Amino acid sequence: MSETSLATVPGRLQSSQVCAHRGASGHYPENTQVAFDAAAALGAGWIETDVQQLADGELVIFHDETLGRTARGEGDIREMTWPEVAVLDVGSWKRSEFAGERPIRPNALMAWQAAAPDRPTIIWEIKCDDGYPTAAQRIAGALAAEIEAHPGHRCVVSSFNREALTAIRPLLPTTPMALIVEALPTDAVSFCREQGLEGLHLDGHQLDANSAQRILSAGLALRCYTINSETEAMRLLEMGVEVIMTDFPERFLTALDP
Ligand code: G3P
Ligand code: CA
Numbered sequence: 001m002s003e004t005s006l007a008t009v010p011g012r013l014q015s016s017q018v019c020a021h022r023g024a025s026g027h028y029p030e031n032t033q034v035a036f037d038a039a040a041a042l043g044a045g046w047i048e049t050d051v052q053q054l055a056d057g058e059l060v061i062f063h064d065e066t067l068g069r070t071a072r073g074e075g076d077i078r079e080m081t082w083p084e085v086a087v088l089d090v091g092s093w094k095r096s097e098f099a100g101e102r103p104i105r106p107n108a109l110m111a112w113q114a115a116a117p118d119r120p121t122i123i124w125e126i127k128c129d130d131g132y133p134t135a136a137q138r139i140a141g142a143l144a145a146e147i148e149a150h151p152g153h154r155c156v157v158s159s160f161n162r163e164a165l166t167a168i169r170p171l172l173p174t175t176p177m178a179l180i181v182e183a184l185p186t187d188a189v190s191f192c193r194e195q196g197l198e199g200l201h202l203d204g205h206q207l208d209a210n211s212a213q214r215i216l217s218a219g220l221a222l223r224c225y226t227i228n229s230e231t232e233a234m235r236l237l238e239m240g241v242e243v244i245m246t247d248f249p250e251r252f253l254t255a256l257d258p
Contacts, residue, residue: 013252017237019046019123019245021226022063026247029094030070031061032101036109040119044249048123048225051106053139058082059106059146062090063127069093071103106143110150123201123223123245125180126159126168133163140167147172158201162191169195178221184211189218199223204236204244212239 023035024042031049039047050063055078062085067073071088082105091098106124113119126143128136147153148171158178159165165177178199181188183206192200200215204224215222225245227233233244233252246252 012254013233013237013244015043015045015253017243018044018249018252019048019223019243020044020120020249021048021245021247022050023047024247024249026228027250029091029098029101031063031103032090032098033104033108033112034091034098034101036112036120039249042249043253044120046123046243046245047109047120048125048245049109050125050127051139051143052078052127053135053142054082054085055079056081057138057142058085059139059142060085060103061106061109062103065127106146107149110146110153113153114150121154121156123156123158123178126157126161126164128159128161128164130161130163133167136161136163137167140164140171144168144171147175156199158199165195165197169197176221178223180225182206184214189214189220192220193218201225201245204232204241207236207239207241209239212241216240 020039022030024038025035028035028038036047049061051059052062053059062077066076070093071090085103088103089099090103091101126139128139156176156178157168158180160180165179169177176198178201179188179192179197180201182203184202188200199221201223204227207224212222222241223243224236224241227244227246228248236244
């Protein structure tokens with residue numbers, strides 16, 4: 001067993017190393033208040049969550065482009081308005097006891113963080129299709145306005161969509177921002193440097209030591225999704241990954257039995 005194995009570390013990982021992906025989504029309905037509350041109660045230092053823009057311009061925390069998996073119905077959520085989305089049941093797909101969970105907007109999560117000093121830092125993932133620069137600018141402007149309206153909000157703004165990052169970067173000059181990729185593309189580090197981004201978020205299963213070294217030697221923060229196994233987490237931490245995003249924060253934060 002490695003000296004740094006999770007099993008030998010009292011208290012296991014540090015809170016600052018663990019990000020609850022879509023909240024504590026392994027056991028709670030993803031991207032809901034109950035999943036965020038559970039993440040905080042478990043001691044996760046971070047929460048990752050997805051933000052989309054609706055037809056009326058409102059922002060909503062929701063992963064999929066369409067209804068069907070986490071909410072009954074069909075169709076593109078981005079073609080709906082907030083009053084239509086606000087009444088969706090986004091809990092009962094996970095378990096019937098969560099039937100009361102409704103979608104929430106980013107401003108609610110920002111207010112929740114501000115309500116107590118130890119609440120997790122938020123990783124906002126802007127969901128936006130590539131090739132629609134006007135849509136990217138629109139969602140960037142809306143999220144930037146929400147963050148500006150919450151002074152002291154602790155977050156990282158991230159996206160796969162480079163147009164969205166390019167649009168939001170100048171609007172929030174002091175907010176950390178990160179590009180999300182799967183495997184590391186050859187131009188990702190230079191894009192981050194040119195745009196003034198502070199980090200790269202990679203699919204941890206596709207990260208190798210050479211890519212990790214390229215990212216770290218450029219002075220970028222390195223965070224990985226979506227890591228649910230201890231073995232994979234240890235492989236990544238040993239390569240210098242600073243945060244793992246996981247559906248099961250309890251696996252990494254709950255002390256082992258003596
Ligand atoms: O933020 C990184 C990760 O969440 C991207 O994948 O599909 O879970 O949003 P996805
Ligand atoms: Ca995400």
